[in-house]
Amino acid sequence: MPSVCFYFHVHQPIRVKKFGVLDIGKNIDYFDDRHNKAILNKVATKCYIPANNLIYDLIKRHDGKFKVSYSITGTFLDQAKMWRPDLIESFQKLASTGQVEFLAETYYHSLTSLFSENEFYDQVEKHILTIQELFGQTPKVFRNTELVYYDYLAKLVSKFGFKAILAEGWDKILDWRSPNFVYETKDSHLKLLLKNYKLSDDIAFRFSNKAWEEWPLTSEKFANWIHAVNGNGQVVNLFMDYETLGEHQWEDTGIFDFLEKVPEQILKHPDMDFVTVGQEAERYPATDVVSMPSPVSWADTERDLSAWTGNAMQQSSLHSLYSLEEKIKKTKDSKLLEDWRKLQTSDNFYYMCTKWFNDGDVHKYFNAYDRPHDAYIYFSNILVDLIHRLEEKLEEAEAKVSGGLGKVMEEVQGAGI
């Protein structure tokens, strides 16, 4: 009696401006509000609004038998709060059905787990608090940015008391094992929920591909594939970007009609049901331990980190950015800290990716700039400006200290934050 778990990732990066060398030192904001707002509005129309409405209808129609799980990034929530509060309300309405579970992740959709443990904790905590505040739930399941998972990550998140963590069900790791079972992380007792990438990608990537032999994909056909798991698995994890619905696969591909019929088709089989990620972790015992010593992501054909850390521009930018942590935190300047964190969003490094072969099309489509090199140019110019601001702040603080009572006062104030 296998279950189906729909998990959607909701994200919008906060894209940076085309920041020139002559903009440095002039107190110019880094983030391209106009552009970001326009994109949020566009995707809201094409995806968030119609998709949320449909999911809500499906939950109501199936009387609680249809369930979904979401992880929503802090960068999305920040922008929605500013420009589209109706989107937050729409997700709150979904939360109120009781059939929707929200996951935890790094607030800024960052790769910080790989670079700074303290910063990682800060960002996960900030995200948990935000989800609690907005949706009245405490996340029980964690997903790392880009589904990046490695054994040590399970240890890292253990202090939050999560029940489970998501990862890619990558053949090279699983070998003969199937992603349709619940596993356990190595050396810690977290459940590991693995994405069935074949069935997920049938929707996320291949749905509208007319060259695909299975095109057109109907809900009946898809439900049959899922039913085939019966007797040979516990669960089918369909993990994908929420923007698949209407934005990556446009409405005219029939994606919404497809999704609308999927629940009834799947529920036709009396043995099958839908679960959220937390229910899945609770209901099914782990069948085995799965170990991923080095990071595995859900991106590209390599399923590694090369889309974000593969070339020198990305490595040097990441290194420069994370090397500022101690000083940034020392200033206790909230604007500086927030800017630094927004720059950590993994998309900033994805834009610098120069792998143009198999995944080239995807990369090009999602690049906010003309060339990866332009993304690097703007990012490094911004970095210089950020460091300039940082040093000014530190000097100000030092001047206060040498002024006498300053240091004591600063500590007192600092303790209050």
Added chain:
Amino acid sequence: MYADLLNGRKEGEIKILMLGWELPPFHSGGLGIACEGLTKSLSRLGVEIAFVLPKVYSGGYDWMKVYDASDMLLENGFSHKCVELAKENKCCLVNGYQKINIDSQKKGMCQLCVGQFDNSPYAHVNFYTRGVKALAQNLQYDLIHAHDWMTYPAGIAAKVVAKEKNKLTPFLAQVHATEVDRHDGKFIYETEKAGFNAADRVVAVSYLTKNTVNMYYGIDQNKISVVHNGIDPREIQLNPKNPIKKKYKVVLFLGRVTFQKGPDYFVKVAKKVTDSYPNVKFMMLGSGDMQTRMIEEGAREGLTGKLLFNSWISDQDKDAAYQLADVFVMPSVSEPFGIVPLEAIQNGTPVIVSKSSGVAEVIANCAKVDFWDIDMMADEIIKLLKDKKYAKTMIDGAKKEVEGLTWDRSAKEMIRVYEQTMGGKVYA
């Protein structure tokens, strides 16, 4: 007021048919700027100029008559897809100066009509030549002055047209840059060589270029005159001091990021200097076919935030960039003249120039280094950044020198060359 220069001739008595490829504001490099500066001064000094462009994009050249070679082609019943597109501003003839080889499938170069061309790899040059030939029938001129290889075939053609009218008209080929500097292809070299051979006089923008023309093209030294480029004094808008200058020093490279300009040496020197002086920022402003490589190399060397880039910069921002810089570096592998250091000096920034540059011949108050000598270049940068007195003496002296390097001075020298050429034995 320039009566002394006219040597008793009346104003307009020297009529020049001038063949050029571009004029500001539609220019891709220094050539257009040089043509504008020179013709303005020549015209002030009483020379009458008929200037032919492959395509005229705008008016406003009131100091001379400007003709459109593509117009002439159509008026004379010659029709070609490329010319028609040019008339509709859809053909980038004006960009042709840099990359006019239609064999290369480079974006932006006549993708619209390239498929319909005949086999000639340099179709634009051929069109231009035909246009000039048609124009020349109806023009009076005492001397043909052609700028760089693209216009040499047209110069030769104009001479033939004059000869058909039983008039011996000298052809002067000016060299702003040679294929030896650029390395674009054999065809260009051959065109240059044919032009130099056919010319009655060759004018080089520097002694460096004169040597190149002599050594690599086998042209007699005596046939080559040198007229350096100029730069006119102008009011410079001073920008407020950037707050980052409190802590950082800035070293600037500004120009096309191509092999000829030596950007790779700038990256190397950036690494060397910032390793010891992390508060120095290097800026490479400009685009070109080596830019992505330079960006990647900078990143590999860990120069993120130390070596900065900008692909495009407006004229107004150019001044701001010069002023932001404490030192300007031009590490060109081969630079026939190089006007950019003079602009930096006008903005009060001391300069380091490659010894392989023409501009090194006209400015004494600058540091001159071999483009490959990273150690020396680093030493000079550090000295200029550290020793304020040294930097001040250098820039004060350089500013005075630049004040004297006007286009009027260049034009006067050019008129002398015109007179020598027209008064030469053959054309007596």
